[in-house]
Amino acid sequence: MNKSIEREIKDQYAKFFRTEDWLIFKKTAEYYLENASKILRDDIQFSIEPLKLLRRNVQKRLYIGIACELLLKALFLKNRYCINRVKNKRDPNGNFPYRINDINIDDFKDDDTLTFNKLMEKLYNIVDFKKDKDVIDKGLRIAKVFRNKEGHVVVLHHDFDPQNYRDIEASLIAFYKIAFNQFLRLKFSFGDGEEAVFEITNVD
Secondary structure, three states, rough: OOOHHHHHHHHHHOOOOHHHHHHHHHHHHHHHHOOOOOOOOHHHHOOOOOHHHHHHEEEEEEEEEHHHHHHHHHHHHHOOOOOOOEHHHHOOOOOOOOEHHHHHHHHEEEEOOOHHHHHHHHHHOOOHHHHHHHHHHHHHHHHHHHHHHHHHHHOOOOOOOOOHHHHHHHHHHHHHHHOOEEEEEEEEEOOOOOEEEEEEEEEE
């Protein structure tokens, strides 16, 4: 039986992710975050002028959403939890989330990983964010909606609320300190003359 074209393309990405993969997820997320913070209207190519600002902001929101999902996957892997999805709704070796060392990888799909929603569902079982939990949760949920909406629909107007971006910045700053033992300085540039900031340093 011939493979479908979707199956062929999925096979190009097939991989069971292991603990050591966490760093490439984090580094790729940081590429998106830095771009989201710094991209300017003039960086947008092939667009008529009235749409440049809109498309720049769309790109920022997409990059933020993608980055946040990748950071959650990095955190799961760093803490030795599986990010691949189980086959046929199985529940191997206890309840989700699954520790990589406790599972048979044959029970897991190599072409599908956990969704943003599923990662959020168990995030606080993986790491105790203590007093920062509400701050972290709020920013991640905003980023999730940004990614979902900008990835699925097109609108010619978006009610910009700068507080959304301040909430995401606060979320990720707190997240980095606890999840990765790092200080993150982050500011998404939106207004004229507003300086972008993206810098990571180790706590120790």
